[in-house]
Amino acid sequence: MSNAISLRGVTKSFGRTEIIRGVDLDIPHGQRHAMIGPNGAGKTTLFNLISGRFSLTSGTIELNGRSIDGLAPHEINRLGLSRSFQITSIFPRLTVFENIRCGLLWARGYRYSFWHLLGGQRALNEEADRLIERLNLEDRRNVPAGLLSYAEQRALEVGITVAGGAEIILLDEPTAGMSHSETEYAVALIRAVTEGKTLLIVEHDMSVVFGLADVITVLVYGEVIASDVPARIRGDKAVQEAYLGTEAA
Amino acid sequence: MSADATQRAPQGRTLSAAPGSAGLARRAWPWLVAIVAALLLPWLFFDWSTHRHSGFALTMLSEIGLMAIFALSFNMQMGQAGLLSFGHAILFGLGGYCAAHTMNAVKAGAMWLPVELVPLVGGLGGLLFGVLFGYVATKQRATAFAMITMGLGELVAACALMFMGFFGGEGGISTDRVIGISLFGVSYSSSWQVYCLVVAWTAIAVLLMRLQTQTPLGRMANATRDNFERAQFVGYDPRMVRFCQFALSGFFAGIGGGLYAIVYEIVTFDTVAAAKSATALLAAYIGGAGGFFGPFLGTIVVVLLQSGVSLLSNAWLLYVGVLFIVMVMYAPGGLVGIIAQHAPIARAGRLRELIVPYVRILLPGAFSVFGFVLLVELASFTTIGAAQGKAFKIGPQAVDPATAFPWLLGAAALIGGGLWLRLEARGFRARWDALMADAKAKGVML
Ligand SMILES: Nc1ncnc2c1ncn2[C@@H]1O[C@H](COP(=O)(O)OP(=O)(O)OP(=O)(O)O)[C@@H](O)[C@H]1O
Ligand SMILES: [Mg+2]
DSSP, X not given: OOEXXXXXXXXXEETTEEEEEEEEEEEETTOEEEEEOOTTSSHHHHHHHHTTSSOOSEEEEEETTEEOTTOOXXXXXXXXXXXXXXXXXXXXXXXXXXXXXXXXHTTTTOTXXXXXXXXXXXXXXXXXXXXXXXXXXXXXXXXXXXXXXXXXXXXXXXXXXXXXXXXXXXXXXXXXXXXXXXXXXXXXXXXXXXXXXEEEEEOSOHHHHHHHOSEEEEEETTEXXXXXXXXXXXXXXXXXXXXXXXXXX | OOTTHHHHTTTTHHHHHOOOHHHHHHHHHHHHHHHXXXXXXXXXXXXXXXXXXXXXXXXXXXXXXXHHHHHHHHHHHHHHHOOOOSOTHHHHHHHHHHHHHHHHHHHTTSSOOOGGGHHXXXXXXXXXXHHHHHHHHTTSOHHHHHXXXXXXXXXHHHHHHHOHHHHOGGGOEEOOSOOSOOSSOOOOOSHHHHHHHHHHHHHHHHHHHHHHTXXXXXXXXXXXXXXXXXXXXXXXXXXXXXXHHHHHHXXXXXHXXXXXXXXXXXXXXXXXXXXXXXXXXXXXXXXXXXXXXHHHHHHHHHHIIIIIIHHHOTTHHHHHHHHHHHHHHHOTTHHHHHHHHTHHHHHTTOGGGXXXXXXXXXXXXXXXXXXXXXXXXXXXXXXXXXXXXXXXXXXXXXXXXXXXXXXXXXXXXXXXXXXXXXXXXXXXXXXXXXXXXXXXXXXXXX
């Protein structure tokens, strides 16, 4: 029960090729957990399995001790898991404000209501505006999200993900494509909004990874080759060979 | 441009924070103006010598009202939720049949209901069938959804000819709106009284649909339209969103159908047929599916062509079709899209500079339209009109369509006007681009 996310013998095949090859992983509540690995290792695929976008080939995934087998993505979200996408996935014709508010609606119990007028939902709108300020997007509040710059869209992507205040947050390369200062700001924001929450983050920027994570898991060719605190990951021979070595060179 | 374009500006902090009476009044007055205008409009056609309203004008205006409800309800699916339906008329028509049967039951003394609430019965009928058909159709989206709605449309149309009891076969269900029960003691024996009822219900339905766009369901319909996968990861089941949206849209379509039953006192097979569904689609596209009021504008255009032009010409449907193609090709945002495109230039305060360029393209445009209409009318005259024993006239001048002259005139106007238009279009585009660049430089694009 103490684990927020728990994977046992998870495999995933696309046709004949096995992409995830037997992953065991436990992430306790409140941990900031980073996943690193070379391109094509299967990090995003693992995210898709945990969030219900793909179904498992074999193995089990539990969130807070509850199996998510057969649950649809929206049902998993309602269990308190929210994720972001590596390839930006927002609502392009809605404004920044509307995007964030859409991220809030279900979490605040509005469900499929057609009897609440959103303009009058003060607490909800203020909450959305507060988050927009933290995202540094207040100048862009009423702009359709599709017209934002790439970095702004990435910030919005994270915003939609954390808006509802989910207990478990999965971020897939949130800072990819951001400048150095933007990355710094985003990391500070991620740190702040995931305070006391369980975070699983995929990231290629090693300074981000080592600065943020309590535990790092290294995934190579669909297998976990190491999972430990940052200091020991840095000294791990197998990791250096398989991944960090090539990165550092 | 999008359904939210209209909400972008004003619905900011001031309004959402303080929806006080001042804000309410500011938002209410365009509605009041529209309602008053709708009630004054028939008096333009009033015949003061006989003290009678023009039946033609009242019927046409009533048709605009009920078809606008229908087209807007169609756009709850297409514009708002991204669901292109080819069978929307079944919800409209079935609502109409429900309303007609209800009026007959009231007339027979089997039940009690004031005439004013008959459209509501149509709405509930539409809702019921919306739930039923929505359950089937909204499991899918995109092309599959379009195909299923098309199939449902054919299914209901086939049923309409099979089940005599409910649909009355080819003859339809006739009814009588003078059922003797009214909330306001009105008999509804005159078209003017009926028109007032249509205006009232149109206002109610349009207002409710407008408000629905600002509810959680309405917003999530936009969200699933934009990115149905992302919607799942914020906790929403896109199928459920589509289903609720579909069913509600059925409710409003049914209100339109109920009004149809009251206005025409007969509901036939046409009301559920594919051509009716196509009318909603045409109105939504011509007016613009991206803005809330687009389909309303489109309905006005389509009904004017349908009622007005059909008096003068056999070829009105052809004109609607050509207009539709032209809009889809050159102005995919519809009429509201065209209007919205001018907003940045207006904000830059240079709209006036477009007047001359517009006149310069409208002139050759009018020439080519004249040529096109002349050719179409000549063709239609030689096939249909001549048989009706009419004479062919250009203005007051009678011409013989069997001679080459009118044909050459038409072709010359069409081709010459077209070439001239091409020439002028270049200048117009240059002017337009310059003004847009200026708007961009002034930072008034949004
Ligand atoms: N839907 C799919 N169908 C078939 N193959 C897929 C699918 N999704 C991913 N793959 C394959 O699985 C492998 C792992 O992809 P994945 O996106 O999980 O890698 P990743 O670790 O996230 O890489 P990156 O660092 O580039 O984001 C790749 O070889 C990819 O081609
Ligand atoms: Mg990836």
